[in-house]
Amino acid sequence: MALDPSDLIPDVRDGLTRVERIVLHTLHQLQQERGGRNVPTAMLYGYVVEHVNLSPDEFQRILGRLVGRQSP
Structure with missing residues (x-):
């Protein structure tokens, strides 16, 4: 099961x-x-793939973008 292309379109409200x-x-x-840890x-990653089908590389790319260590 691959990602739907619409899953990768930024939302206009927050990007x-x-x-x-x-x-x-x-x-x-x-x-x-x-407890905040x-x-x-x-x-x-294990919990995210229960909701959406991502490869480890895609997941790392998304995390990098969210923390600002990688360009979009």
Whole structure:
């Protein structure tokens, strides 16, 4: 199952794609469950792929963009 092209279109309100929003929402949920502690990347990836089909490379690219370490 590949990503739908519409999943990669930035939202006009904040510039986030659907996939980026899923990553951030999942990260927030896991941080709350862990009492505010950091979430390991592998754990985050495991939970994100329950919602959207991403390769590890795509996931790393999205994380890099969200933290500002990579250009779009």
